[in-house]
Amino acid sequence: MSEQEPLLRVEDLRVEFPTEDGTVHAVDGVTYQVRPGGTLGIVGESGSGKTVAALTILGLTRTQGAQVSGRILFEGKDLIARSEGELRAVRGNDIAMIFQDPLSSLHPFYKVGFQLVEAVRAHQNVSKATARARAVEMLGLVGIPDPDRRADDYPHQFSGGMRQRAMIAMALVNEPKLLIADEPTTALDVTVQAQILALLERLKRELQMAILIITHDLGVVAEMADDVAVMYAGRVVETAPAQQLFTQPQHPYTWGLLRSIPTLNGPREEQLVPIPGTPPSLIRRPTGCHFYPRCAYAKPEHARVDPQLEPVAGSPEHHVACLLSAAERERTWDEITAKNAALKARSALAAPAESP
């Protein structure tokens, strides 16, 4: 799989927004790639640049006066160099996007079916009737009951989960090769979230499409992604196949994320370990490693040297940008997991006593 040409490759992407207070370095040299038919999960806190990077892929930050540099190779061709007109042909056709809030992404004034027909006719030279048939077929495919009738409903007549389904239908109506999903389930209940994730998984298989999913929920990433990129303060700090990221995370920020979420199956008495402090300002960034001020394992020299994304010894697909030595990282992570294992064992011993 790995020698296969990536569908999308983002290389050293930088996006800067000039503001009155100074330049905001929203995306600061990001590199990641999506394999054909694969799923890349991007995790990070709000303000880590994950959404801005994704919007830039589609050229959606252009109007905001952003200064973009780097390369965005889609099927080997650079999207940054394309004109607005050329990008229009790509948007919604080769690459489609779905957003967090389905209500504000659907036009409240037009019927759902009409909005899908519009998406079809923007890219395909077909009659209204054909486009409508395609729209209804798509609504059916995403699991909207009685799609022919519901196509004539307005967005407000749909429930939250159905709106997100309609959004997905609209994004997929032209069978894109890549779907960018920006927090697609954050606004939804967990039961509906499970439905939508299962739907994306199924459509990905049926349409052989690749997915770039942006989320802050590590559970969603574990469920969906083949590969994961962890972003912090505009940079990718770690990227790895999903399994490896969860079992052998290398970056202290990734450890922080994993340890700050309570789990359904862990010991209940487990103390959450929050990451102290707050993310840095993207205008006046800390020198050296951006995570340095919040890192429990940082050394004074880390405030001066900028870490680069480098492969982890022994696993060529695993990259980390950390100044700690591989041995130090391994030892620290082992200590963390050992402590948890001890807690787990203790609660497992206590468990049989309470069940009848």
Added chain:
Amino acid sequence: MSDGAPSAGASTASQSGSATAGGPTPLVEVRNLVKHFPITHGILLQRQVGAVRAVDGVNLKLMPGEALGIVGETGCGKSTTARLIMRLLEATDGQVLFEGQDITRLGRSEMKPIRREMQMIFQDPYSSLNPRKTVGSIISEPFVIHGIEPDRTKRRKRVQELLELVGMNPEHYNRYPHEFSGGQRQRIGVARALALKPRLLIADEPVSALDVSIQAQVLNLLRDLQREFGLTLVFIAHDLSVVRHMCDRVAVMYLGKVVETSPSDALYEFPRHPYTGALLSAVPVADPSRHGSPRKLLTGDVPSPANPPSACRFHTRCTKAQPLCSTEEPLLADKGSGTLAACHFPLTREELPDLGLTWTR
């Protein structure tokens, strides 16, 4: 309406029967609590054409020092229940007993001393703090309203102690909310809620608006404070892993009713109501090795609370539903190991693997 009333009454009877059998008085007891929001038609002559049955016969008991979690989907009535307990909303029917005293009929002045004992933390730290007031005046407002600590210097000192308690710098007294991040604002909200040393703290989705790394800071703070001061906590959230982490006991709500209450460990280890099972099954787990493990997806959406299904409200989406479920309403009944579930055909241990609930603890 006619079909709901008698069955709701019956469930009270069965509840209070087991409740009054000795033991200490609960801090809060909710009896057959009902809140219907009227749906009206017409502009001048408004006629009531129906009601949204947001809360429809809820019974809960909270012992002093206990942390109770309330979970359920959007619109299940969990926030409305909290607001009814606080009496921020007037109940349509039923009682809220605070230390044995019914507070649902109390007047404004009789209510005031009780309000000191119960405080609330809200979901959105951006809209729950007045942007035009300094942090100091926001946190001292409870003292002013209740006429406690009239001396300004002493009041200031207490506010600064509170800031320190929630892990903030006391020198931030004169700053405004916009100068703080979401997590810090939520801490200010916690400090304000704790100002009068309440007995009961209701936290309505206190961490949903926060980033994961910040979430843990606020959760740890709440848990430490709860233990330190012996607070009774009602913790409302849709995130089941957060609720499990925070609470001793969990109540699961569906369409205005409690369908299961259980000690946290028992609930997560062996859910009895099929709805609880479906909720747990839907939670994504941060472990890729579980990728592709079976899970039971609920189909469709939550029915409208204006026109809820007959008898068991979950029967339209339940995989175990039988004809009985649409004709006879199941009541909350003891299912062993402290679990009460309202179900005719509760889950068995053999069914758990089908739900993907096979974790070893």
